[in-house]
Amino acid sequence: MCGIVGYVGKKNACGILIEGLKRLEYRGYDSAGICINHGGKLHISKHTGRVMHLEEEVLGDENIATGTTGIAHTRWATHGEPNQTNAHPHTDDSGRIALVHNGVIENYRTLRQFLIDKGHTFKSETDTEVLVQLIGEFYRDGSRNLEQAVHLALPEVTGTYGIAVTSSDEPDKIVAARKGSPLIIGVGEDEYVVASDAGAIIEHTANVIYLKDNEIAVITSTGLRTATIDNVPVTKEIQQIEWSLDEIALGGFEHFMLKEIFEQGEAVRNSMRGRLDLREMRVQLGGLESVLRELLRTRKIVLIGCGTAWHAGLVGEYLFEDLGRIPTEVEYSSEFRYRNPIVDEGTTVIAISQSGETADTLAALREATDKGALTLGIVNVVGSTVARNTDAGVYLHAGPEIGVASTKAFTCQLAVQTLIALLLGRRRFMSQSTMQGYLEALAEIPEKIESILTESERIKDIASGLIEFDNWLFLGRGYNYPVALEGALKLKEISYIHAEGLPAAEMKHGPIALINENMPVVFLAPRCSTYAKIISNIEEVRARKGRVIAIATQGDEEIRKYCDQVIYVPDCPVPLQPMLTVVPLQLLAYHAALLRGCNVDKPRNLAKSVTVE
Numbered sequence: 001m002c003g004i005v006g007y008v009g010k011k012n013a014c015g016i017l018i019e020g021l022k023r024l025e026y027r028g029y030d031s032a033g034i035c036i037n038h039g040g041k042l043h044i045s046k047h048t049g050r051v052m053h054l055e056e057e058v059l060g061d062e063n064i065a066t067g068t069t070g071i072a073h074t075r076w077a078t079h080g081e082p083n084q085t086n087a088h089p090h091t092d093d094s095g096r097i098a099l100v101h102n103g104v105i106e107n108y109r110t111l112r113q114f115l116i117d118k119g120h121t122f123k124s125e126t127d128t129e130v131l132v133q134l135i136g137e138f139y140r141d142g143s144r145n146l147e148q149a150v151h152l153a154l155p156e157v158t159g160t161y162g163i164a165v166t167s168s169d170e171p172d173k174i175v176a177a178r179k180g181s182p183l184i185i186g187v188g189e190d191e192y193v194v195a196s197d198a199g200a201i202i203e204h205t206a207n208v209i210y211l212k213d214n215e216i217a218v219i220t221s222t223g224l225r226t227a228t229i230d231n232v233p234v235t236k237e238i239q240q241i242e243w244s245l246d247e248i249a250l251g252g253f254e255h256f257m258l259k260e261i262f263e264q265g266e267a268v269r270n271s272m273r274g275r276l277d278l279r280e281m282r283v284q285l286g287g288l289e290s291v292l293r294e295l296l297r298t299r300k301i302v303l304i305g306c307g308t309a310w311h312a313g314l315v316g317e318y319l320f321e322d323l324g325r326i327p328t329e330v331e332y333s334s335e336f337r338y339r340n341p342i343v344d345e346g347t348t349v350i351a352i353s354q355s356g357e358t359a360d361t362l363a364a365l366r367e368a369t370d371k372g373a374l375t376l377g378i379v380n381v382v383g384s385t386v387a388r389n390t391d392a393g394v395y396l397h398a399g400p401e402i403g404v405a406s407t408k409a410f411t412c413q414l415a416v417q418t419l420i421a422l423l424l425g426r427r428r429f430m431s432q433s434t435m436q437g438y439l440e441a442l443a444e445i446p447e448k449i450e451s452i453l454t455e456s457e458r459i460k461d462i463a464s465g466l467i468e469f470d471n472w473l474f475l476g477r478g479y480n481y482p483v484a485l486e487g488a489l490k491l492k493e494i495s496y497i498h499a500e501g502l503p504a505a506e507m508k509h510g511p512i513a514l515i516n517e518n519m520p521v522v523f524l525a526p527r528c529s530t531y532a533k534i535i536s537n538i539e540e541v542r543a544r545k546g547r548v549i550a551i552a553t554q555g556d557e558e559i560r561k562y563c564d565q566v567i568y569v570p571d572c573p574v575p576l577q578p579m580l581t582v583v584p585l586q587l588l589a590y591h592a593a594l595l596r597g598c599n600v601d602k603p604r605n606l607a608k609s610v611t612v613e
């Protein structure tokens with residue numbers, strides 16, 4: 001998820017664009033760039049890191065400082081690591097067209113080869129450069145204007161985009177278009193601001209039009225025209241922005257954590273986009289192609305990570321053994337790095353890390369590399385150190401995770417591990433029909449996650465009845481045992497309530513001594529082969545007056561009679577359950593923390609990325 005902004009008007013564009021980028025920085029902040037279309041030339045400046053670095057760079061640059069038409073971008077890398085070359089804007093070979101993009105071009109490899117065969121040369125590793133080169137292909141003979149070239153190029157593209165394009169031949173014009181990524185146009189006095197969200201517009205005007213999917217806008221200082229990508233004119237209604245700036249960055253949510261919990265459906269969709277192929281009933285992971293042969297021959301998988309990433313690895317252990325039939329171990333990175341692990345060429349070590357910068361995981365990775373293992377990364381931050389220090393890997397595409405308590409990264413880590421396990425399982429032994437069943441069920445997960453989010457208010461009521469208790473237990477079996485650990489961690493790290501997660505059967509071997517009327521016990525109890533065992537565990541807690549909250553499968557009326565509270569999740573195959581059962585636990589922790597007056601987004605003593613040992 002990146003932020004794009006464009007300006008056409010009477011004022012100098014540079015200052016307006018830089019301020020706009022700052023307002024969009026929560027969308028991505030690994031590199032930024034600006035292009036001012038002035039004096040028959042495109043003046044471009046790009047910089048790695050935060051927008052302020054770009055601002056320092058362009059300060060005093062006469063060419064950039066003047067000019068009333070421009071586009072700019074703040075990046076959250078998806079294809080190609082964060083560096084100056086991969087930063088936006090990108091230009092076509094002629095240098096006459098510049099483009100900024102938010103989204104993912106799925107068929108960029110095919111288009112890139114088509115354009116290379118047509119004699120185009122590429123400077124960056126990005127999917128975006130393909131788009132501007134394609135527009136350039138239709139523009140270069142001079143027979144078309146910019147919007148005509150854009151109208152011809154976009155139907156060739158599959159994937160998502162919010163784009164703003166400008167050409168040095170048409171200095172007072174920006175062409176904008178969207179499909180799947182947000183794009184809003186602020187309508188001011190003789191000026192227009194186009195942006196990914198209202199945050200970059202609100203300062204200039206509250207009058208906006210919202211582009212719909214497959215719509216294009218041609219913006220000049222004298223006017224605005226909108227049409228579909230097939231060039232059918234569209235009349236747009238001007239609407240009013242009602243939100244304050246802060247509200248916009250948070251997208252109307254009170255905290256980034258809640259926003260990211262509510263983004264999980266879309267985040268998981270993005271994690272599977274272009275990778276889950278329901279037509280061919282297969283999984284495609286471009287990031288693993290170069291090592292697939294070696295991976296298929298691996299004798300053992302070792303998953304390493306810290307905190308929530310380690311919990312995701314625990315679910316991964318079940319997935320790789322159950323769906324991939326590959327012996328799998330999970331290690332705390334901090335332990336793995338010092339215990340001289342048995343790792344060799346036949347081992348694949350997979351480092352799981354949202355930030356890609358966690359010190360213990362980096363050190364554990366070095367240990368694995370030194371021992372000759374094949375190393376893979378499952379990472380959210382593109383170009384991060386884990387990504388650069390592994391042989392291959394898969395990016396989550398979950399978008400920036402700003403809340404310290406990890407939520408959407410966890411569900412996306414599960415989605416990506418499921419894709420890898422299915423890819424290996426299908427290549428090793430799994431039948432086409434079994435694969436089909438899992439892929440179809442996986443495709444339904446995003447919507448099922450979104451249906452659980454409607455329970456947020458009820459979960460808040462449940463939390464309000466439990467926040468007086470200072471010790472909680474979370475219990476689960478099989479695939480849901482790691483979810484119990486994750487539920488306990490979420491509660492601990494943001495509400496400061498002491499909580500412990502355990503395999504449900506372990507309770508009898510000690511922790512049951514803790515159970516009394518002051519102990520809330522959260523059970524992961526969806527339908528599965530050990531359901532009856534979980535019910536017995538629930539009765540053991542009830543017998544000792546424990547307060548039982550169960551996460552159960554929709555339609556399971558039976559379980560009500562054993563529990564104080566039941567939160568339902570939709571049914572799905574057991575290996576996919578953790579992506580659903582964790583959501584109510586994230587909401588329970590969020591509401592409990594809020595009701596206890598804790599700072600949910602910046603909990604005490606914690607950092608979003610632990611870059612020290």
Ligand code: AGP
Binds near residue numbers: 352356493609
């Ligand atoms: C989880 O909510 C915490 N922020 C923390 O446990 C985190 O998962 C851990 O520090 C690992 O971070 P990483 O995924 O960026 O490596």
